[in-house]
Structure formats: structure tokens, C-alpha cells
């Protein structure tokens with residue numbers, strides 16, 4: 001039988017490489033109720049080509065939600081419904097870049113966003129980040145170097161909130177500085193904001209979009225993390241003129257709004273109070289998983305490994321001792337029954353090979369502790385092998 005899901009399970013391996021949710025946490029019953037209500041309420045109108053911007057009830061609900069979870073609520077004319085954050089980025093590439101344009105990408109960054117950008121004939125340039133996100137001094141150096149070559153950056157992609165892969169969360173001060181640089185240089189800053197709802201210790205900081213001068217930032221949001229990725233539903237907030245350009249695209253003219261039936265269903269999930277309930281449940285579950293993994297890592301990782309538990313999102317970033325290559329460690333880890341993504345996957349250039357990313361979204365707490373134990377043993381064995389105590 002052909003598969004119906006993307007994930008491939010490998011028996012015997014706790015695979016912390018997948019940034020996917022645990023099926024047990026997905027709100028199937030709430031979606032079933034909402035689907036029935038939508039069909040009852042809207043009849044066949046729910047099933048025809050939808051308004052280009054997206055369904056009105058969903059846009060109104062998103063505006064109201066962001067009034068609570070962000071520092072500024074968008075107007076409905078600032079919002080466009082998308083088929084997830086990935087499709088939003090793709091649409092922005094289609095309408096806001098031309099072949100040969102330069103796009104700046106923080107490094108490390110969400111590796112699959114880089115894949116979307118690489119589907120285009122764009123020049124990608126990395127800018128390093130520190131624990132607080134994009135390094136502004138380094139960004140200005142990159143921009144000056146581009147200017148020396150007679151080039152300007154067209155777009156900058158970054159994940160300021162609960163970063164994939166590092167879990168870092170940019171300070172408000174850095175958000176303001178980044179927005180100011182983008183505005184000063186006329187760069188369209190694409191803020192990937194998919195983890196805003198999954199904040200475990202404190203509310204997420206204001207989005208860069210909310211503190212930026214008008215037109216400098218497009219924020220892309222998603223229901224993949226707060227409800228379910230199979231919905232393929234997200235949104236963007238931009239200034240009204242860019243939003244208007246996007247809804248005038250050939251794609252939306254031909255197909256109408258993206259996933260209108262799903263959009264109406266998600267609006268109903270919100271109206272019925274099931275979005276709040278789901279997000280509260282997810283936050284509690286993922287917080288517990290984050291903590292279990294952190295405890296396991298604290299107990300089992302050998303000296304010289306470093307990590308900081310993230311304040312939200314799905315990912316735990318780990319630094320191995322200098323000289324230990326996470327790519328070389330991987331076969332040994334998999335033999336021990338645990339897997340992950342080597343950190344080098346997330347860098348545009350100059351990868352730090354002693355880093356790795358663990359997703360704590362897929363497994364319950366006990367299995368995460370077991371994964372940490374297996375990883376600790378694999379690292380221990382690998383270090384002893386490197387030091388020549390053991391031969392394979």
C-alpha cells in the first residue's frame with residue numbers, strides 16, 4: 001500500500017530527527033465536530049472556490065487571536081490565508097523575488113525553508129546568529145559586502161521565536177534592531193512565526209512584524225504546530241498593499257483562496273473554544289516532554305556537552321565537545337537505538353559539526369529519557385573511540 005504519512009518509522013530507533021507531532025496529541029475529535037458544524041452552517045458554500053484572501057470568519061478569528069498573543073493585531077486587510085507556512089514562503093518567493101536576487105538567511109536556520117528558497121534561482125547568503133538570534137553587526141557586514149559587489153538583499157528569512165533548530169528566542173531589543181535594519185536597507189524581512197502558540201514558560205515576545213515600520217516585515221504563521229500539520233493551513237500578516245498583491249496572484253485567481261473548507265473548519269474550532277483547549281493541552285504535553293528530555297540529557301550526557309532547554313517550540317539543540325562530529329557519531333547513535341539530525345544540516349555555510357538537533361514532540365516523556373540515555377552512551381563510546389581507547 002502506498003503511504004499516507006510522511007514519517008518513516010524505523011523499528012528499534014527512537015528517532016528524534018522528526019519535528020513531527022505525536023499522533024496522540026492531534027485534535028481529531030474537535031476537527032470532526034467542527035467539520036460537521038461547517039457543513040451544516042454553510043452548506044455547499046463551504047465547498048466551492050473560496051474568497052482569495054481566505055474565509056472571512058477565519059481572518060476575523062486570527063485578528064482577534066493575535067490581539068491576545070502578539071503586541072499588535074493586524075487589520076483583516078493585512079492578512080492572507082495560506083496553505084501553511086511553507087506555501088506562504090513559496091508564494092513570497094514567487095511574487096517578491098526575481099531570478100538572481102539575493103536572499104539572506106540566518107545560519108543555522110530551518111533547513112527546509114532553505115530547500116524552498118533553493119527551488120528558485122536565488123543567491124542565498126548566510127548571516128551568523130548568536131544566542132539572541134540574527135547577529136546585527138554581522139548582518140551589516142554582509143550588507144556592506146553585498147553593496148561592494150553592487151548588490152542589494154531582497155529578502156531576509158529568520159525564525160525569531162522558539163527557533164528551529166536552536167530553540168532560541170530573540171530579545172525584544174534585537175527584534176527592534178533587526179526591523180530597523182530591514183527597513184533602512186529596504187529588505188523584506190520574512191519572519192517565520194510558527195511556534196508563537198507553543199510557549200511553555202512565558203508568553204512569546206512581540207513579533208518583529210508588530211514592532212517594525214509598516215511594510216518592512218511579513219510574518220508567516222501556521223496551524224501545523226497549534227492544531228495539526230495535515231490541515232495545511234497557515235496565514236501571513238503583511239502590510240495591506242503587499243497582502244493585496246499576494247491575493248492578486250495567478251495562483252489565487254485560478255484556485256480561489258487556499259484550503260477554504262479547512263479554513264472555515266479551523267475558524268469553527270476557534271469559535272467553539274477548541275483552539276484554546278487544544279493549545280493548552282499541547283503546551284502542557286510539550287512542556288513535560290521538554291523537561292523530561294532536559295532531565296535525561298542532564299543525567300546521561302558526558303561532561304563537555306552543553307545545552308539550554310528552550311522556552312517553546314519542538315527542538316532541543318545540543319553542543320557536543322569540540323572535535324566530536326555529530327555526523328560521524330550518528331551511525332553509532334542509531335546502533336544504540338536513537339537518532340537525531342546533525343547540526344550541520346541547518347547551516348548555510350561554515351557548519352558547526354559538533355552540534356545536533358533533538359525533537360521532543362514525537363515521543364512521550366519516558367521514551368525521551370530513554371533516548372537521552374542511549375545518546376549519552378553513544379557519545380561516551382564515540383569519545384572513547386576517538387581517543388583511541390576502543391577500536392570498532
Ligand SMILES: Cc1ncc(COP(=O)(O)O)c(C=O)c1O
Nearest residue numbers: 019084085086110164194222224
Ligand atoms: C520554523 C518552521 N517553519 C515552518 C515549518 C513548516 O510549517 P508548515 O507546516 O506550516 O508549512 C516548520 C515545521 O517544522 C518550522 O519548524
